[in-house]
Amino acid sequence: xxxxxxxxxxxxxSRIVTVRSADTLxxxxxxxxxxxxxxxxxxxxxxxxxxxxVDGWPMKSCLMLVVEAVGKKITSIEGLKQAPIQQAFIENxxxxxxxxxxxxxxxxxxxxxxxPDADDTTIKEWLESNICRCTSYIEIEKxxxxxxKRN
Amino acid sequence: xxxFNFDYYTPKTMKEAVDLYQDLDQQGKQxxxxxxxxxxxxxxxxxxAYTEAVxxxxxxxxxxxxxxSGDHLFLGSSLSLTRIEEANLFPLLTKTVSEVADHTxxxxxxxxxxxxxxxxxxxxxxxxxLADSQVLIIGPDGEKIIPINEIFQEQLRLKKGExxxxxxTETQFIGAPYFSVKRxxxxxxxYPLITMAxxxxxxxxxxxxxxxxxxxxxxxxxxxxxxxxxxxxxxxIDRALAVMPTPILEDVEGSAKYRLFVLKNLLLDxxxxxxxxxxx
Ligand SMILES: Cc1cc2nc3c(=O)[nH]c(=O)nc-3n(C[C@H](O)[C@H](O)[C@H](O)COP(=O)(O)OP(=O)(O)OC[C@H]3O[C@@H](n4cnc5c(N)ncnc54)[C@H](O)[C@@H]3O)c2cc1C
Ligand code: FES
Ligand code: FES
Numbered sequence: 001x002x003x004x005x006x007x008x009x010x011x012x013x014s015r016i017v018t019v020r021s022a023d024t025l026x027x028x029x030x031x032x033x034x035x036x037x038x039x040x041x042x043x044x045x046x047x048x049x050x051x052x053x054v055d056g057w058p059m060k061s062c063l064m065l066v067v068e069a070v071g072k073k074i075t076s077i078e079g080l081k082q083a084p085i086q087q088a089f090i091e092n093x094x095x096x097x098x099x100x101x102x103x104x105x106x107x108x109x110x111x112x113x114x115x116p117d118a119d120d121t122t123i124k125e126w127l128e129s130n131i132c133r134c135t136s137y138i139e140i141e142k143x144x145x146x147x148x149k150r151n
Numbered sequence: 152x153x154x155f156n157f158d159y160y161t162p163k164t165m166k167e168a169v170d171l172y173q174d175l176d177q178q179g180k181q182x183x184x185x186x187x188x189x190x191x192x193x194x195x196x197x198x199x200a201y202t203e204a205v206x207x208x209x210x211x212x213x214x215x216x217x218x219x220s221g222d223h224l225f226l227g228s229s230l231s232l233t234r235i236e237e238a239n240l241f242p243l244l245t246k247t248v249s250e251v252a253d254h255t256x257x258x259x260x261x262x263x264x265x266x267x268x269x270x271x272x273x274x275x276x277x278x279x280x281l282a283d284s285q286v287l288i289i290g291p292d293g294e295k296i297i298p299i300n301e302i303f304q305e306q307l308r309l310k311k312g313e314x315x316x317x318x319x320t321e322t323q324f325i326g327a328p329y330f331s332v333k334r335x336x337x338x339x340x341x342y343p344l345i346t347m348a349x350x351x352x353x354x355x356x357x358x359x360x361x362x363x364x365x366x367x368x369x370x371x372x373x374x375x376x377x378x379x380x381x382x383x384x385x386x387x388i389d390r391a392l393a394v395m396p397t398p399i400l401e402d403v404e405g406s407a408k409y410r411l412f413v414l415k416n417l418l419l420d421x422x423x424x425x426x427x428x429x430x431x
Contacts, residue, residue: 002156002157002158004159020152020156021156021157021158021159021205022152022153022154022155022156022157022195023152024152024153024192027152043196044193044196045189045192045193045252045256045259048253048255051255054258057233057258058254058255058258059255059258059259060255060256060259062192063187063188063189063192063193063256063259064188064192064259065159065188065192067159068188068207068209107255125249125254126254126255128253128254129253129254129255129256130255
């Protein structure tokens with residue numbers, strides 16, 4: 001029981017993987033599944049660089065054991081294919097070094113899916129979960145608002 | 152990734168969870184109940200928590216309940232704080248938990264996990280202390296329903312092998328006027344300096360506080376001082392400050408003196424919001 005062979009539903013594919021109970025979803029994505037889009041930052045739930053989407057909601061993958069993800073629908077940045085928010089990040093130059101970008105995009109994407117008409121308070125509440133060391137906040141705000149406006 | 156290995160169990164019933172705990176404890180595995188799991192994941196990583204057997208209670212139906220039935224609201228211990236906010240069945244609770252951690256983390260953090268956590272803030276307990284809620288606990292001795300104000304003395308006084316299943320709150324408290332505020336040292340995210348929740352029922356103000364002492368609390372003495380209408384607001388608040396439990400925290404978030412200064416102003420806000428009394 002310390003090691004488990006499990007099936008994960010990730011980016012629309014079923015993947016079989018052998019993991020330790022003690023592995024976080026972040027470890028498994030990066031170390032076992034070759035999906036390195038989710039970034040390790042603080043590993044403590046504070047920075048949001050590791051954010052993916054689980055059953056439609058943003059999830060800090062460093063705060064979830066991979067065994068908890070069985071039976072859930074996981075989407076990582078690799079699973080977004082030309083999502084409007086990706087394009088909006090490019091158009092608005094919403095990054096500098098890019099390290100926080102996958103996490104921000106996954107959080108913004110979940111927000112847009114859950115609240116297509118999110119107001120400023122909701123946008124702020126959701127996006128406070130991620131930190132950008134290069135302080136691209138204004139551009140990120142512009143990017144997410146440009147997609148929400150189109151809705 | 153945690154630096155130690157453990158077995159992972161997902162019991163489907165309360166009995167299975169209780170039996171598992173006892174078995175694993177007898178085998179010396181130091182079993183741990185796991186709800187949102189953020190405590191084990193964050194503290195385990197730096198060797199401040201350890202277990203050889205995790206009992207994940209999220210699949211137990213009773214722990215997922217969220218419903219109003221008769222004149223009570225029942226909330227399961229494994230509901231995430233986000234689910235509680237989205238459903239908004241208890242506005243004071245919604246407001247109080249919406250200040251815990253950050254939005255994404257609250258998708259993972261659960262009600263029971265926050266109430267039972269090691270961290271001293273545990274803001275989710277405050278509304279239930281104010282609303283005289285009851286808790287359903289299960290353990291080797293079976294099920295128990297206990298007033299939260301009896302069993303929550305600085306922390307939920309659970310016996311070995313017991314876990315919190317649900318919290319039941321009478322609907323009359325849910326509709327009562329309330330006030331909830333969280334003050335941080337700086338910025339809008341991060342750990343709280345002080346969180347205060349207040350409720351007015353039968354013309355009396357109730358307050359519960361987290362971040363002032365190394366435990367969340369509701370104090371009858373503090374409330375008696377605040378509700379002493381024969382005196383001026385300032386005198387009532389001064390008296391309330393004099394009877395606060397001790398010790399007052401003194402840490403990087405703020406000195407004891409600063410905390411009491413912030414608290415005084417929060418109490419003024421509570422009195423203005425719920426009693427309509429202002430200091431000129
Ligand atoms: C980014 C971040 C920010 C945070 N900010 C805050 C904050 O602002 N305020 C705050 O209070 N905390 C904060 N925390 C700490 C966090 O709240 C606690 O770790 C969390 O409340 C625990 O919830 P959980 O559901 O993850 O609990 P778990 O980790 O599952 O459990 C916590 C503890 O309670 C026990 N337990 C869990 N469920 C039960 C139950 N039903 N019955 C009996 N025992 C049980 C577990 O064995 C464990 O010891 C933060 C954590 C992170 C990662
Ligand atoms: S690495 Fe997960 S929140 Fe920072
Ligand atoms: S772009 Fe560098 S951390 Fe955000």
